[in-house]
Amino acid sequence: MAPAILALLADLIFVVRFLREPRRFGNAVWFALAVVLTGLWLFSLTAGLVWLQTVLLIVVAVVAVVAGLVLPWALVANGSVMWRREGHRPANMLSLLAGLAIMAVYVFTVGAVVFTQVAPWLIVVAMSVLLLTAYVAFVFTALLMYSVLYSRLNRRAHAAAIIVLGSGLLGDRVPPLLASRLDRGVQCYRRSPDAVVVVSGGQGSDELTSEAAAMAAYLENAGVPRTAILLEDKATTTDENLRFSVELLQEQGISGRVLAVTNNYHVFRTAILARRLRLRLDVIGAKTASYFVPSAFLREFVALLVQYKKTNLAAVVVLGAFPPAVALLGQM
Incomplete structure (x- = not known):
């Protein structure tokens, strides 16, 4: 009886926390605890089968x-x-x-x-x-599992605005890592053809143009109309990518659901950052080289x-x- 109670309690706590706010660090820990305790409960059900x-x-x-x-x-x-x-x-x-x-x-x-x-x-x-190694391993595994779960939440979501976060250029070229984000942004746009796409990224000291300009050109070549693209060309960090892009959308009077696109490994931390900044947006991931x-x-x-x-x-x-x-x- 005890394993069942502990498992159901952990499951309930996770579900309640998840439904209230999925962009929380603690959700990963509760998710891992729920998985472990549920596994132990299911194992206890085989007590008669040695x-x-x-x-x-x-x-x-x-x-x-x-x-x-x-x-x-x-x-x-x-x-x-x-x-x-x-x-x-x-x-x-x-x-x-x-x-x-x-x-x-x-x-x-x-x-x-x-x-x-x-x-x-x-x-x-x-x-x-x-003990310290076990703690680090548990937290790492919890974050890995929950990141995979969270990154799948918005895969089919429709949006009023799509923010593609910059990740650096090679001179004036879009490198593969950034291209994967832009390709994911194009997929999101095709599901929401009335959405606007914000490309966010300033110009680094070793770059020949702003990330936003290069990203906009990439999207146009991929078939996104220029009228559907907004350039945010000042941001140099993920924090600024999110804040400046949301401010730009507010200035344009655009409301509704907002999706931010980054790479899959970066999804959960970006979501946590958005929550800390009190920004109402969800995050979706693009594939990354294995x-x-x-x-x-x-x-x-x-x-x-x-x-x-x-x-x-x-x-x-x-x-x-x-x-x-x-x-x-x-x-x-």
Whole structure:
């Protein structure tokens, strides 16, 4: 009975929060909790079938072990690809660093077990490290799952206005990442042919024209009428993309549902930002090259951790201090 109550309670809390405001960081955590508790509840329903429970546990264990062993190497490989294709910038090393960090946790944990007789305190430190790793892994998985769910909410939505967020030019050319956003914007426009499309992006120091101008030309070539395109050519950040575009729509007297288009890895953080800015708009994602997604999502994940730094810092302090506290109490 207890698993059922906990699962239904978590499901109810998530659904209520989701219906009230889907653009909340906490929704991701409640969604993950609801999935885990519902899974445990369904597992408890097989209590009379020992063979089935054994099979399920073996499958889960095998998947977990394989994933744990393959994941760090996959991240290191992805980091190498990012380094070669996207340039030698710190942001392109995130997947590489994440893979190496996971390997370091494995090595440290094994070392702590091997040398426990020589230095018993290593086990305590290893427990703290494992708890912190588990917390980061849980939050990351929660955000990943909820981001996928949220990005599918508005796939068929109609809108009065569509905002395409800029992401940088190559001189005066639209690069593939930005082209995917514009192509998604064209798809949205074809579903809402009465909508206006706002292209948002200023001119960088290494760009020959504003992003907005290049994006407008791209849309015209894709068949969007020039009369349906509005240029916002001052923004240099996502914050400004959203604020300046909404202000432009208000100046033009355009009301109704607004969709902002970005890449799929960037959808949820953009939605959270829009909520913080008190902007009434939804966010939809465009496809991204598969090799780019792991590093890009890790960057979004780190940005969200920093954005909610007080909550995450409190969790890190509590989890990190728990094993030492238990060890000290055991010696008293």
